[in-house]
Amino acid sequence: MSGLELGLTVPGRVSVAAVAQPGQVVGVIGPNGAGKSSLLRAVAGLVPSRGEVRVDDRGWSELPVRERDVGMAFQDQLLFPHLTALENVAFGPRNRGASRAAARSTAQDWLDRFGVGDLGRRKPRQLSGGQAQRVAIARALATDPRVLLLDEPFAGLDVGVAAGLRVELARHLASYDGVTLLVTHDAIDALTLADVVWVLEDGELAQVGPPREVAARPLTRHVARLVGLNVLRENGRFRSFSPSSVTVSPAEPAGSARHRWPGTVTSLAPHGDAVRILVTGEHELLADVTPAAVAELELAPGRHVWLSVKETAVDTYDAEREGD
Amino acid sequence: MPHNVPMSSTGARLGRPPLLLVVPAALGALLLVVPLVTLVADTPWGDVREQLSSTAVREALSLTVLASVVTVVMCLLLGTPLAWVLARVPFPGRSVVRAAVIVPLVLPPVVAGVALVTALGRNGTLGRLLDDWFGVTIPYTTTAVVIAHTFVSLPFYVLSVEGALRSAGEEYDAVAATLGADRWTTFRRVTLPLALPGVVAGSALAWARSLGEFGATITFAGNYPGTTQTMPSLIYTQLQSDPMVARTVSMVLLIVSILVLALLRNRWLTRP
Numbered sequence: 001m002s003g004l005e006l007g008l009t010v011p012g013r014v015s016v017a018a019v020a021q022p023g024q025v026v027g028v029i030g031p032n033g034a035g036k037s038s039l040l041r042a043v044a045g046l047v048p049s050r051g052e053v054r055v056d057d058r059g060w061s062e063l064p065v066r067e068r069d070v071g072m073a074f075q076d077q078l079l080f081p082h083l084t085a086l087e088n089v090a091f092g093p094r095n096r097g098a099s100r101a102a103a104r105s106t107a108q109d110w111l112d113r114f115g116v117g118d119l120g121r122r123k124p125r126q127l128s129g130g131q132a133q134r135v136a137i138a139r140a141l142a143t144d145p146r147v148l149l150l151d152e153p154f155a156g157l158d159v160g161v162a163a164g165l166r167v168e169l170a171r172h173l174a175s176y177d178g179v180t181l182l183v184t185h186d187a188i189d190a191l192t193l194a195d196v197v198w199v200l201e202d203g204e205l206a207q208v209g210p211p212r213e214v215a216a217r218p219l220t221r222h223v224a225r226l227v228g229l230n231v232l233r234e235n236g237r238f239r240s241f242s243p244s245s246v247t248v249s250p251a252e253p254a255g256s257a258r259h260r261w262p263g264t265v266t267s268l269a270p271h272g273d274a275v276r277i278l279v280t281g282e283h284e285l286l287a288d289v290t291p292a293a294v295a296e297l298e299l300a301p302g303r304h305v306w307l308s309v310k311e312t313a314v315d316t317y318d319a320e321r322e323g324d
Numbered sequence: 325m326p327h328n329v330p331m332s333s334t335g336a337r338l339g340r341p342p343l344l345l346v347v348p349a350a351l352g353a354l355l356l357v358v359p360l361v362t363l364v365a366d367t368p369w370g371d372v373r374e375q376l377s378s379t380a381v382r383e384a385l386s387l388t389v390l391a392s393v394v395t396v397v398m399c400l401l402l403g404t405p406l407a408w409v410l411a412r413v414p415f416p417g418r419s420v421v422r423a424a425v426i427v428p429l430v431l432p433p434v435v436a437g438v439a440l441v442t443a444l445g446r447n448g449t450l451g452r453l454l455d456d457w458f459g460v461t462i463p464y465t466t467t468a469v470v471i472a473h474t475f476v477s478l479p480f481y482v483l484s485v486e487g488a489l490r491s492a493g494e495e496y497d498a499v500a501a502t503l504g505a506d507r508w509t510t511f512r513r514v515t516l517p518l519a520l521p522g523v524v525a526g527s528a529l530a531w532a533r534s535l536g537e538f539g540a541t542i543t544f545a546g547n548y549p550g551t552t553q554t555m556p557s558l559i560y561t562q563l564q565s566d567p568m569v570a571r572t573v574s575m576v577l578l579i580v581s582i583l584v585l586a587l588l589r590n591r592w593l594t595r596p
Contacts, residue, residue: 045501046498046501046502064501065498065501065502066501066502066503066505066506067504068502070502071502072502074495074499080496080499080500080518082517082518082520091500091503091505091513092504095504095509096504139503140502143503
């Protein structure tokens with residue numbers, strides 16, 4: 001088949017068996033240390049791995065890094081500091097056999113596409129974070145790779161800059177016919193850019209599915225936190241509910257609510273018009289309350305409270321995992 | 325306390341610096357400064373031109389310049405690849421090789437000279453073979469001077485460049501590989517340019533070390549005017565016959581050393 005077929009293991013880090021179609025954007029999410037970066041590096045051949053990497057029906061496992069048709073944008077860009085932006089982007093095409101002039105013209109073309117065409121003569125240290133990340137992505141795409149590996153492309157950028165770049169990247173990825181693996185820790189990236197989401201946890205695939213489904217019915221605590229849902233696992237089934245449907249009371253509620261938990265407030269943070277509190281007890285649960293309620297209930301870290309939620313607000317589902 | 329407060333007021337607030345520290349500090353500084361000041365003061369400045377124009381001085385000066393420049397070239401050609409292998413290629417025994425490369429740094433130069441004689445001397449292990457097979461003898465030639473200088477200078481160069489290669493980071497090598505570069509291209513276009521400050525600093529260190537080299541050279545190459553007599557060897561010889569010339573020639577080396585130091589401080593030793 002064409003596209004990307006993975007059955008690889010980086011000992012001690014990550015083990016993934018999955019496929020991705022040409023043109024597909026795979027959002028790889030998971031907590032720190034779940035093996036996201038290791039997965040990308042293993043596909044590029046930068047870390048030793050066992051098993052199979054096949055791209056467009058060609059085995060890559062035995063190929064050295066430079067013969068793998070990848071484009072990789074690294075977390076901290078890693079633009080060559082002694083080369084100009086244009087020379088950075090031209091570096092790949094030049095190595096792939098283009099003449100100096102052809103490589104430069106390809107590079108200029110890519111810089112233009114990312115809106116940084118007039119910055120070609122600048123050195124990386126003269127670029128802003130957003131500009132440098134555009135150059136880094138242009139550099140990764142300039143060799144026309146079959147697999148594009150983006151490691152946290154928006155990390156470290158200002159919120160506004162990241163939002164702008166996200167929109168641009170979405171446009172480029174829509175017209176890109178190779179497979180993209182996009183590592184991100186941001187739910188918005190996964191939801192807006194990805195066609196399919198791979199959730200990694202402890203080095204293994206914990207959930208695979210379309211972004212909407214993964215966001216609505218997360219199977220891991222990490223994704224639940226990312227999308228702002230409470231998820232409990234009971235008797236092999238999952239129960240999720242929104243923090244806004246949680247009621248906070250100073251004492252054990254007597255009403256009809258079937259689900260109730262005591263706990264201690266550990267943090268408070270503004271969330272839209274509401275205040276989102278994190279309560280730690282048997283579980284870690286989020287609840288949204290009004291600022292007035294915060295004052296009335298004297299909510300502060302260390303305060304003991306009861307949380308409850310109505311059965312009608314709870315979504316119950318099975319872990320639909322292959323081989324489970 | 326903010327950084328911009330002048331030192332004097334910091335000192336005033338924290339109390340007087342204790343004599344137990346101030347007195348040894350002053351003695352140490354005097355020990356370093358007084359000999360150099362007397363050297364400058366006692367130099368017969370009026371006769372400098374005349375003393376430096378003697379054949380012996382001119383020959384020693386040109387040999388020193390030649391030897392130090394060739395030494396730097398040897399360091400560039402041999403030391404750069406050596407530093408790269410030590411920084412980038414994992415192989416069994418790498419730490420042993422690195423230690424062996426550094427040993428000449430702490431080796432007394434005379435011992436270095438004896439070691440070179442043992443290896444390359446007329447009856448040395450390699451020297452005998454060179455003589456038997458090619459009729460080549462190395463000791464007491466200008467070649468021996470360059471070999472001795474390279475032997476003592478190379479460790480300074482390798483250490484400096486290896487440090488620069490390590491701090492330049494292997495991550496850039498990985499980036500270059502994903503962009504299709506082979507290792508030679510990566511070395512040429514990425515690794516070496518990034519390590520350039522280390523290469524320059526290492527060259528300057530090697531050059532300065534070569535300029536002052538005496539012990540290994542006189543042991544292995546001798547002290548023959550015109551072929552193996554460098555400036556330090558000349559100073560040693562003149563000190564016994566004409567101390568004034570020795571001082572003048574020393575003065576020249578002192579000036580050169582200070583120039584190197586100033587250059588290094590301005591360009592490479594202070595981080596931006």
